[in-house]
Amino acid sequence: MIYRIPRQDRALRTENAYLDAFERLISERGYTNTSLDAIAREVGLTKAAFLARFGSKKAALLLLFDRYCAKATAVMEEMALHIPTMPSAEAAIYELSTVLEKIQLEDFAPNRAMQELFFEELKVDQRTQKIFLELVDLMRLVQKHHLEGVAYTDTGAFSGSQILVSVNFNYILRAMPALPRDHDTRHRMIALMIVAALRF
Incomplete structure:
Protein backbone atom coordinates (compact mmCIF):
# COMPACT_ATOMS: atom_id res chain seq x y z
CA MET A 1 0.00 0.00 0.00
CA ILE A 2 1.29 3.48 -0.90
CA TYR A 3 0.89 6.06 1.84
CA ARG A 4 -1.00 9.20 0.84
CA ILE A 5 -0.84 12.42 2.83
CA PRO A 6 -4.33 13.27 4.12
CA ARG A 7 -5.92 16.17 2.23
CA GLN A 8 -8.96 16.78 4.38
CA ASP A 9 -8.77 18.18 7.90
CA ARG A 10 -10.81 15.31 9.31
CA ALA A 11 -8.48 12.69 7.79
CA LEU A 12 -5.45 14.57 9.11
CA ARG A 13 -6.97 14.74 12.61
CA THR A 14 -7.68 10.99 12.49
CA GLU A 15 -4.13 10.23 11.37
CA ASN A 16 -2.64 12.38 14.12
CA ALA A 17 -4.94 10.77 16.71
CA TYR A 18 -3.68 7.32 15.67
CA LEU A 19 -0.04 8.43 15.69
CA ASP A 20 -0.35 10.17 19.07
CA ALA A 21 -2.00 7.08 20.59
CA PHE A 22 0.64 4.84 19.02
CA GLU A 23 3.39 7.02 20.50
CA ARG A 24 1.83 6.90 24.00
CA LEU A 25 1.48 3.12 23.86
CA ILE A 26 5.03 2.58 22.60
CA SER A 27 6.27 4.66 25.54
CA GLU A 28 4.42 2.38 27.94
CA ARG A 29 4.74 -1.04 26.28
CA GLY A 30 7.38 -0.86 23.56
CA TYR A 31 6.87 -1.36 19.83
CA THR A 32 6.60 -5.16 19.79
CA ASN A 33 4.06 -5.25 22.63
CA THR A 34 1.81 -2.56 21.15
CA SER A 35 -0.98 -4.20 19.16
CA LEU A 36 -3.15 -2.65 16.47
CA ASP A 37 -6.19 -3.47 18.61
CA ALA A 38 -4.72 -1.46 21.50
CA ILE A 39 -4.05 1.53 19.23
CA ALA A 40 -7.60 1.39 17.83
CA ARG A 41 -9.10 1.13 21.34
CA GLU A 42 -7.04 4.10 22.52
CA VAL A 43 -8.41 6.26 19.68
CA GLY A 44 -11.93 4.85 19.74
CA LEU A 45 -11.76 3.74 16.11
CA THR A 46 -11.18 0.40 14.40
CA LYS A 47 -8.13 -1.67 13.54
CA ALA A 48 -9.42 -1.83 9.94
CA ALA A 49 -9.43 1.97 9.76
CA PHE A 50 -5.84 2.03 11.05
CA LEU A 51 -4.75 -0.44 8.36
CA ALA A 52 -6.65 1.46 5.67
CA ARG A 53 -4.84 4.64 6.72
CA PHE A 54 -1.28 3.30 7.21
CA GLY A 55 -1.12 -0.20 5.74
CA SER A 56 0.87 -1.63 8.66
Missing part, protein backbone atom coordinates in the same frame (compact mmCIF):
# COMPACT_ATOMS: atom_id res chain seq x y z
CA LYS A 57 2.18 -0.92 12.13
CA LYS A 58 5.69 -0.47 10.73
CA ALA A 59 4.49 2.13 8.20
CA ALA A 60 2.85 4.08 11.03
CA LEU A 61 6.07 3.89 13.05
CA LEU A 62 8.07 5.29 10.14
CA LEU A 63 5.67 8.26 9.93
CA LEU A 64 6.07 8.78 13.66
CA PHE A 65 9.85 8.61 13.30
CA ASP A 66 9.66 11.14 10.44
CA ARG A 67 8.32 13.66 12.99
CA TYR A 68 11.43 13.13 15.12
CA CYS A 69 13.76 13.28 12.10
CA ALA A 70 12.32 16.62 10.99
CA LYS A 71 12.85 18.02 14.49
CA ALA A 72 16.39 16.59 14.73
CA THR A 73 17.35 18.01 11.33
CA ALA A 74 16.04 21.46 12.28
CA VAL A 75 17.99 21.38 15.56
CA MET A 76 21.20 20.33 13.80
CA GLU A 77 20.80 23.01 11.13
CA GLU A 78 20.50 25.57 13.93
CA MET A 79 23.56 24.13 15.69
CA ALA A 80 25.57 24.36 12.45
CA LEU A 81 25.08 28.14 12.52
CA HIS A 82 26.33 28.44 16.11
CA ILE A 83 29.27 26.02 16.19
CA PRO A 84 31.74 28.42 14.49
CA THR A 85 31.03 31.14 17.08
CA MET A 86 31.29 28.96 20.18
CA PRO A 87 34.35 29.46 22.39
CA SER A 88 35.74 25.91 22.20
CA ALA A 89 35.22 22.37 20.92
CA GLU A 90 34.13 21.33 24.42
CA ALA A 91 31.51 24.10 24.56
CA ALA A 92 30.15 23.16 21.12
CA ILE A 93 29.87 19.45 21.97
CA TYR A 94 28.38 20.21 25.40
CA GLU A 95 25.64 22.27 23.72
CA LEU A 96 25.07 19.64 21.03
CA SER A 97 24.86 16.86 23.60
CA THR A 98 22.30 18.69 25.75
CA VAL A 99 20.14 19.65 22.76
CA LEU A 100 20.13 16.13 21.30
CA GLU A 101 19.35 14.56 24.68
CA LYS A 102 16.39 16.94 25.00
CA ILE A 103 14.83 15.93 21.68
CA GLN A 104 15.59 12.24 22.30
CA LEU A 105 13.65 12.56 25.56
CA GLU A 106 10.79 14.41 23.86
CA ASP A 107 10.60 11.78 21.12
CA PHE A 108 11.63 8.79 23.19
CA ALA A 109 8.88 6.46 21.93
CA PRO A 110 9.72 6.50 18.21
CA ASN A 111 13.45 6.25 18.97
CA ARG A 112 12.89 3.28 21.25
CA ALA A 113 10.64 1.64 18.65
CA MET A 114 13.19 2.16 15.87
CA GLN A 115 15.79 0.47 18.06
CA GLU A 116 13.43 -2.49 18.57
CA LEU A 117 12.82 -2.63 14.82
CA PHE A 118 16.57 -2.60 14.17
CA PHE A 119 17.10 -5.58 16.49
CA GLU A 120 14.18 -7.36 14.84
CA GLU A 121 15.32 -6.78 11.24
CA LEU A 122 19.06 -6.18 11.78
CA LYS A 123 18.88 -3.39 9.23
CA VAL A 124 19.51 0.33 9.74
CA ASP A 125 16.72 2.51 8.36
CA GLN A 126 17.72 5.20 5.86
CA ARG A 127 16.18 7.89 8.10
CA THR A 128 18.48 6.87 10.94
CA GLN A 129 21.46 6.94 8.57
CA LYS A 130 20.53 10.44 7.37
CA ILE A 131 20.31 11.83 10.91
CA PHE A 132 23.61 10.17 11.82
CA LEU A 133 25.37 11.67 8.78
CA GLU A 134 23.99 15.12 9.66
CA LEU A 135 25.56 14.66 13.09
CA VAL A 136 28.87 13.63 11.49
CA ASP A 137 28.78 16.90 9.51
CA LEU A 138 28.41 18.82 12.78
CA MET A 139 31.40 16.97 14.22
CA ARG A 140 33.39 17.96 11.12
CA LEU A 141 32.39 21.58 11.75
CA VAL A 142 33.67 21.34 15.32
CA GLN A 143 36.94 19.90 14.01
CA LYS A 144 37.30 22.62 11.38
CA HIS A 145 36.56 25.58 13.66
CA HIS A 146 37.94 24.44 17.01
CA LEU A 147 40.76 21.96 16.42
CA GLU A 148 43.16 24.03 14.37
CA GLY A 149 46.63 22.58 14.21
CA VAL A 150 45.34 19.07 14.97
CA ALA A 151 45.68 16.40 12.27
CA TYR A 152 42.10 15.16 12.66
CA THR A 153 40.34 12.69 10.35
CA ASP A 154 36.84 11.55 9.47
CA THR A 155 37.40 8.60 11.81
CA GLY A 156 37.20 11.10 14.66
CA ALA A 157 33.99 12.69 13.32
CA PHE A 158 32.29 9.31 12.88
CA SER A 159 33.51 8.02 16.25
CA GLY A 160 32.45 11.19 18.05
CA SER A 161 28.99 10.92 16.50
CA GLN A 162 28.66 7.28 17.53
CA ILE A 163 29.73 8.03 21.09
CA LEU A 164 27.25 10.90 21.38
CA VAL A 165 24.29 8.93 20.02
CA SER A 166 25.08 5.79 22.02
CA VAL A 167 25.81 7.44 25.35
CA ASN A 168 22.85 9.85 25.30
CA PHE A 169 20.30 7.29 24.11
CA ASN A 170 21.47 4.57 26.48
CA TYR A 171 21.45 7.03 29.38
CA ILE A 172 17.82 7.87 28.53
CA LEU A 173 17.07 4.12 28.44
CA ARG A 174 18.62 3.91 31.93
CA ALA A 175 21.15 1.46 30.54
CA MET A 176 24.11 3.53 31.78
CA PRO A 177 23.40 4.05 35.50
CA ALA A 178 27.07 4.73 36.31
CA LEU A 179 27.02 8.02 34.38
CA PRO A 180 26.60 11.12 36.57
CA ARG A 181 22.95 12.01 37.13
CA ASP A 182 23.83 15.69 37.32
CA HIS A 183 23.03 17.18 33.90
CA ASP A 184 25.99 19.58 33.75
CA THR A 185 28.56 17.05 34.96
CA ARG A 186 27.30 14.35 32.59
CA HIS A 187 27.38 16.56 29.49
CA ARG A 188 30.79 18.02 30.36
CA MET A 189 32.12 14.46 30.65
CA ILE A 190 30.51 13.48 27.32
CA ALA A 191 32.00 16.57 25.68
CA LEU A 192 35.50 15.69 26.90
CA MET A 193 35.18 12.10 25.59
CA ILE A 194 33.98 13.27 22.20
CA VAL A 195 36.59 16.00 21.80
CA ALA A 196 39.25 13.36 22.50
CA ALA A 197 37.71 11.22 19.73
CA LEU A 198 37.57 14.19 17.33
CA ARG A 199 41.35 14.58 17.60
CA PHE A 200 41.92 11.23 15.84
Whole structure:
Protein backbone atom coordinates (compact mmCIF):
# COMPACT_ATOMS: atom_id res chain seq x y z
CA MET A 1 0.00 0.00 0.00
CA ILE A 2 1.29 3.48 -0.90
CA TYR A 3 0.89 6.06 1.84
CA ARG A 4 -1.00 9.20 0.84
CA ILE A 5 -0.84 12.42 2.83
CA PRO A 6 -4.33 13.27 4.12
CA ARG A 7 -5.92 16.17 2.23
CA GLN A 8 -8.96 16.78 4.38
CA ASP A 9 -8.77 18.18 7.90
CA ARG A 10 -10.81 15.31 9.31
CA ALA A 11 -8.48 12.69 7.79
CA LEU A 12 -5.45 14.57 9.11
CA ARG A 13 -6.97 14.74 12.61
CA THR A 14 -7.68 10.99 12.49
CA GLU A 15 -4.13 10.23 11.37
CA ASN A 16 -2.64 12.38 14.12
CA ALA A 17 -4.94 10.77 16.71
CA TYR A 18 -3.68 7.32 15.67
CA LEU A 19 -0.04 8.43 15.69
CA ASP A 20 -0.35 10.17 19.07
CA ALA A 21 -2.00 7.08 20.59
CA PHE A 22 0.64 4.84 19.02
CA GLU A 23 3.39 7.02 20.50
CA ARG A 24 1.83 6.90 24.00
CA LEU A 25 1.48 3.12 23.86
CA ILE A 26 5.03 2.58 22.60
CA SER A 27 6.27 4.66 25.54
CA GLU A 28 4.42 2.38 27.94
CA ARG A 29 4.74 -1.04 26.28
CA GLY A 30 7.38 -0.86 23.56
CA TYR A 31 6.87 -1.36 19.83
CA THR A 32 6.60 -5.16 19.79
CA ASN A 33 4.06 -5.25 22.63
CA THR A 34 1.81 -2.56 21.15
CA SER A 35 -0.98 -4.20 19.16
CA LEU A 36 -3.15 -2.65 16.47
CA ASP A 37 -6.19 -3.47 18.61
CA ALA A 38 -4.72 -1.46 21.50
CA ILE A 39 -4.05 1.53 19.23
CA ALA A 40 -7.60 1.39 17.83
CA ARG A 41 -9.10 1.13 21.34
CA GLU A 42 -7.04 4.10 22.52
CA VAL A 43 -8.41 6.26 19.68
CA GLY A 44 -11.93 4.85 19.74
CA LEU A 45 -11.76 3.74 16.11
CA THR A 46 -11.18 0.40 14.40
CA LYS A 47 -8.13 -1.67 13.54
CA ALA A 48 -9.42 -1.83 9.94
CA ALA A 49 -9.43 1.97 9.76
CA PHE A 50 -5.84 2.03 11.05
CA LEU A 51 -4.75 -0.44 8.36
CA ALA A 52 -6.65 1.46 5.67
CA ARG A 53 -4.84 4.64 6.72
CA PHE A 54 -1.28 3.30 7.21
CA GLY A 55 -1.12 -0.20 5.74
CA SER A 56 0.87 -1.63 8.66
CA LYS A 57 2.18 -0.92 12.13
CA LYS A 58 5.69 -0.47 10.73
CA ALA A 59 4.49 2.13 8.20
CA ALA A 60 2.85 4.08 11.03
CA LEU A 61 6.07 3.89 13.05
CA LEU A 62 8.07 5.29 10.14
CA LEU A 63 5.67 8.26 9.93
CA LEU A 64 6.07 8.78 13.66
CA PHE A 65 9.85 8.61 13.30
CA ASP A 66 9.66 11.14 10.44
CA ARG A 67 8.32 13.66 12.99
CA TYR A 68 11.43 13.13 15.12
CA CYS A 69 13.76 13.28 12.10
CA ALA A 70 12.32 16.62 10.99
CA LYS A 71 12.85 18.02 14.49
CA ALA A 72 16.39 16.59 14.73
CA THR A 73 17.35 18.01 11.33
CA ALA A 74 16.04 21.46 12.28
CA VAL A 75 17.99 21.38 15.56
CA MET A 76 21.20 20.33 13.80
CA GLU A 77 20.80 23.01 11.13
CA GLU A 78 20.50 25.57 13.93
CA MET A 79 23.56 24.13 15.69
CA ALA A 80 25.57 24.36 12.45
CA LEU A 81 25.08 28.14 12.52
CA HIS A 82 26.33 28.44 16.11
CA ILE A 83 29.27 26.02 16.19
CA PRO A 84 31.74 28.42 14.49
CA THR A 85 31.03 31.14 17.08
CA MET A 86 31.29 28.96 20.18
CA PRO A 87 34.35 29.46 22.39
CA SER A 88 35.74 25.91 22.20
CA ALA A 89 35.22 22.37 20.92
CA GLU A 90 34.13 21.33 24.42
CA ALA A 91 31.51 24.10 24.56
CA ALA A 92 30.15 23.16 21.12
CA ILE A 93 29.87 19.45 21.97
CA TYR A 94 28.38 20.21 25.40
CA GLU A 95 25.64 22.27 23.72
CA LEU A 96 25.07 19.64 21.03
CA SER A 97 24.86 16.86 23.60
CA THR A 98 22.30 18.69 25.75
CA VAL A 99 20.14 19.65 22.76
CA LEU A 100 20.13 16.13 21.30
CA GLU A 101 19.35 14.56 24.68
CA LYS A 102 16.39 16.94 25.00
CA ILE A 103 14.83 15.93 21.68
CA GLN A 104 15.59 12.24 22.30
CA LEU A 105 13.65 12.56 25.56
CA GLU A 106 10.79 14.41 23.86
CA ASP A 107 10.60 11.78 21.12
CA PHE A 108 11.63 8.79 23.19
CA ALA A 109 8.88 6.46 21.93
CA PRO A 110 9.72 6.50 18.21
CA ASN A 111 13.45 6.25 18.97
CA ARG A 112 12.89 3.28 21.25
CA ALA A 113 10.64 1.64 18.65
CA MET A 114 13.19 2.16 15.87
CA GLN A 115 15.79 0.47 18.06
CA GLU A 116 13.43 -2.49 18.57
CA LEU A 117 12.82 -2.63 14.82
CA PHE A 118 16.57 -2.60 14.17
CA PHE A 119 17.10 -5.58 16.49
CA GLU A 120 14.18 -7.36 14.84
CA GLU A 121 15.32 -6.78 11.24
CA LEU A 122 19.06 -6.18 11.78
CA LYS A 123 18.88 -3.39 9.23
CA VAL A 124 19.51 0.33 9.74
CA ASP A 125 16.72 2.51 8.36
CA GLN A 126 17.72 5.20 5.86
CA ARG A 127 16.18 7.89 8.10
CA THR A 128 18.48 6.87 10.94
CA GLN A 129 21.46 6.94 8.57
CA LYS A 130 20.53 10.44 7.37
CA ILE A 131 20.31 11.83 10.91
CA PHE A 132 23.61 10.17 11.82
CA LEU A 133 25.37 11.67 8.78
CA GLU A 134 23.99 15.12 9.66
CA LEU A 135 25.56 14.66 13.09
CA VAL A 136 28.87 13.63 11.49
CA ASP A 137 28.78 16.90 9.51
CA LEU A 138 28.41 18.82 12.78
CA MET A 139 31.40 16.97 14.22
CA ARG A 140 33.39 17.96 11.12
CA LEU A 141 32.39 21.58 11.75
CA VAL A 142 33.67 21.34 15.32
CA GLN A 143 36.94 19.90 14.01
CA LYS A 144 37.30 22.62 11.38
CA HIS A 145 36.56 25.58 13.66
CA HIS A 146 37.94 24.44 17.01
CA LEU A 147 40.76 21.96 16.42
CA GLU A 148 43.16 24.03 14.37
CA GLY A 149 46.63 22.58 14.21
CA VAL A 150 45.34 19.07 14.97
CA ALA A 151 45.68 16.40 12.27
CA TYR A 152 42.10 15.16 12.66
CA THR A 153 40.34 12.69 10.35
CA ASP A 154 36.84 11.55 9.47
CA THR A 155 37.40 8.60 11.81
CA GLY A 156 37.20 11.10 14.66
CA ALA A 157 33.99 12.69 13.32
CA PHE A 158 32.29 9.31 12.88
CA SER A 159 33.51 8.02 16.25
CA GLY A 160 32.45 11.19 18.05
CA SER A 161 28.99 10.92 16.50
CA GLN A 162 28.66 7.28 17.53
CA ILE A 163 29.73 8.03 21.09
CA LEU A 164 27.25 10.90 21.38
CA VAL A 165 24.29 8.93 20.02
CA SER A 166 25.08 5.79 22.02
CA VAL A 167 25.81 7.44 25.35
CA ASN A 168 22.85 9.85 25.30
CA PHE A 169 20.30 7.29 24.11
CA ASN A 170 21.47 4.57 26.48
CA TYR A 171 21.45 7.03 29.38
CA ILE A 172 17.82 7.87 28.53
CA LEU A 173 17.07 4.12 28.44
CA ARG A 174 18.62 3.91 31.93
CA ALA A 175 21.15 1.46 30.54
CA MET A 176 24.11 3.53 31.78
CA PRO A 177 23.40 4.05 35.50
CA ALA A 178 27.07 4.73 36.31
CA LEU A 179 27.02 8.02 34.38
CA PRO A 180 26.60 11.12 36.57
CA ARG A 181 22.95 12.01 37.13
CA ASP A 182 23.83 15.69 37.32
CA HIS A 183 23.03 17.18 33.90
CA ASP A 184 25.99 19.58 33.75
CA THR A 185 28.56 17.05 34.96
CA ARG A 186 27.30 14.35 32.59
CA HIS A 187 27.38 16.56 29.49
CA ARG A 188 30.79 18.02 30.36
CA MET A 189 32.12 14.46 30.65
CA ILE A 190 30.51 13.48 27.32
CA ALA A 191 32.00 16.57 25.68
CA LEU A 192 35.50 15.69 26.90
CA MET A 193 35.18 12.10 25.59
CA ILE A 194 33.98 13.27 22.20
CA VAL A 195 36.59 16.00 21.80
CA ALA A 196 39.25 13.36 22.50
CA ALA A 197 37.71 11.22 19.73
CA LEU A 198 37.57 14.19 17.33
CA ARG A 199 41.35 14.58 17.60
CA PHE A 200 41.92 11.23 15.84
